[in-house]
Amino acid sequence: MSLTADQTVEALRAAGEPTRLRILSLLAGEELSVMEMSRILDQSQPRVSRHLKLMTDAGLIERFPDGARVYYRLSHDAHARRLIDTVLDILADDAGEADHRRLDEVRKDREQAAESYFEQIAPQWDRLRSLYVSEAAVEAALEKAVGPGPFKRVVDLGTGSGRMLTLFGKKAKMSVGLDLSQNMLNIARANVSKAGLNKVELRHGDIFATRLPAGSADLVIVHQVLHYLADPFAAVAEAARLVCPGGRLVIVDFAPHDFEHMREAHQHRRLGFADHEINGWLTDSGLTPSPPIALPPDNEGLTVTIWTAERPVNASLAQARKTA
Ligand SMILES: C[S@@+](CC[C@H](N)C(=O)[O-])C[C@H]1O[C@@H](n2cnc3c(N)ncnc32)[C@H](O)[C@@H]1O
Known part of the structure; x- marks a missing residue:
């Protein structure tokens, strides 16, 4: 089954805003918490949460709680994914460059912490x-x-x-x-x-x-x-x-x-x-x-x-x- 005209319009509306496009582009890389997105986008958590809610309601992204945290990822629905891929595909290559650089920093911090943890605890x-x-x-x-x-x-x-x-x-x-x-x-x-x-x-x-x-x-x-x-x-x-x-x-x-x-x-x-x-x-x-x-x-x-x-x-x- 494909999306109805109303669903397509709702999804496009939900994606049709600069910060939300930036979020979709980040989530295409990996699942992220609100805290991480707020750091990368340099916007407050409540503001980022409002964008996330709109896109969750429109079926573009999925919200999943993990203990006291909440993570988000792109929807697994094939139609939603096709729409997101198309939108991201026509974005200029350098559109989210700065965000992705900050995502790399967040990722590096995390990986370094995990790697040094394993190097240290290996004997135990x-x-x-x-x-x-x-x-x-x-x-x-x-x-x-x-x-x-x-x-x-x-x-x-x-x-x-x-x-x-x-x-x-x-x-x-x-x-x-x-x-x-x-x-x-x-x-x-x-x-x-x-x-x-x-x-x-x-x-x-x-x-x-x-x-x-x-x-x-x-x-x-x-x-x-x-x-x-x-x-x-x-x-x-x-x-x-x-x-x-x-x-x-x-x-x-x-x-x-x-x-x-x-x-x-x-x-x-x-x-x-x-x-x-x-x-x-x-x-x-x-x-x-x-x-x-x-x-x-x-x-x-x-x-x-x-x-x-x-x-x-x-x-x-x-x-x-x-x-x-
Ligand atoms: C908790 S230990 C589990 C080790 C083993 N499977 C066991 O159950 O005893 C997790 C292991 O995953 C390794 N690890 C973490 N991230 C990894 C990655 N991206 N690729 C390969 N190994 C990774 C760590 O170095 C660590 O040795």
Whole structure:
């Protein structure tokens, strides 16, 4: 179904204002909070919020609360997206240059804070990981969800200290662990060698651009990584791209929670994910999700969810390549 004339006029009206065009152009890059947009646009939060409300009402953007914060992203509706893309396409290349420079600064600040956090906590990561979750229960459920293998190629994105590689490496002909932090990779190297695994490759790289071939893995794992990322959908799409027909992507992360202190203390950007959000991203990336598995904490910790999805056996890789 396409948009009615009234809906089209409403959407065009909502987009038809200079600040709102600037906002659409920023959100085409990544999801942002009101606070971040206000800093980039150099306008007060109430003023930015008014623009955001108008565009949310017109279906151009989506609002989603995350703990005490509210984030915004471009609508996933195909018609709204076509309209936004057309409008942004005819804007002069340099129209939002200054905004995008400031967005880069905001992004850099965030990435530097997260990277230095991981470089610093690398030696304690295995202890920190078990602080908020019942690790044994999560790993037992994960092994069950993934199945007995054997696997041809396991790819663990954001491998950290390599825990997933030591868990699944024995069942794989070969595995690859990728991470941005050199300190984490050094620890992963030691752990993998202690576990006696020799068909493991550890690579320095970015989950948003892994440079691994499409359809090259029958098991891709993203374990406790998504909540640190500025664009979790892009990371899911890149992870899905690597899954071969008949292969599986497994995402493990927190269910929505309100532990606000995790942002400052542990650099979390998102306070967990709802099932419909992750399953929507998996489906948009060409995979077929299975029902999620929720693992409540056994103390005052957090609920962990395991989302799995398969690329249908007879699926072509064309879709996987499109998301790359
Ligand atoms: C919380 S740790 C999880 C490590 C491991 N998956 C586990 O569960 O033990 C998150 C890891 O993601 C890595 N990371 C964060 N952003 C990344 C990115 N853009 N690309 C690759 N790795 C990233 C961090 O360096 C860190 O090692």
